[in-house]
Amino acid sequence: SQTIHQWPATLVQPVGSPLSLECTVEGTSNPNLYWYRQAAGRGLQLLFYSVGIGQISSEVPQNLSASRPQDRQFILSSKKLLLSDSGFYLCAWSVPGTGAGRTDTQYFGPGTRLTVL
């Protein structure tokens, strides 16, 4: 079966410090990978998605970046955190596919709660 891991679970960082959040998926190959941010009481904001190693699409201009150094590893980074970067960060994966059988159903990790002070 497939599992998705995120770490750390919680993180408190000062403004201006760097950030690295990691997501790994087990039990599947060549998944589509996604990073979302969820502010308190708000919906999911798609930040980045990737359809393969080194292939990253950015959805929202910001001071965050993403990388996919391995097939099942997705990293979210920042060189200098802002107060507005605080939130709940979720990684998700889906089975890539085309045609009538495609669903794009996403499977989420446990999330990382980031607080920037």
Next chain:
Amino acid sequence: SQKIEQNSEALNIQEGKTATLTCNYTNYSPAYLQWYRQDPGRGPVFLLLIRENEKEKRKERLKVTFDTTLKQSLFHITASEPADSATYLCALNQGGKLIFGQGTELSVKP
């Protein structure tokens, strides 16, 4: 671009009653629509998917309808239990990605 609207106000119901949550979208009808459950501090969990050519889908106590004329999906939980209390999100596909609604918080009181 596609927009999704879910009831922003929390839904409070009594245990044993049927909960009905609404998801409305604004533009083109998607090929399929999905519902997810999210508990506080956790990631969303996939519940059900319904395709545009399906009127209704059931899974245990859950039922989803999809009306492309009204541009609406309804999500029902019958015989609700306190354990059903959570936020429920609907999502539509768009270009290989999912667009999520803001979610509706459901609270089932014993």
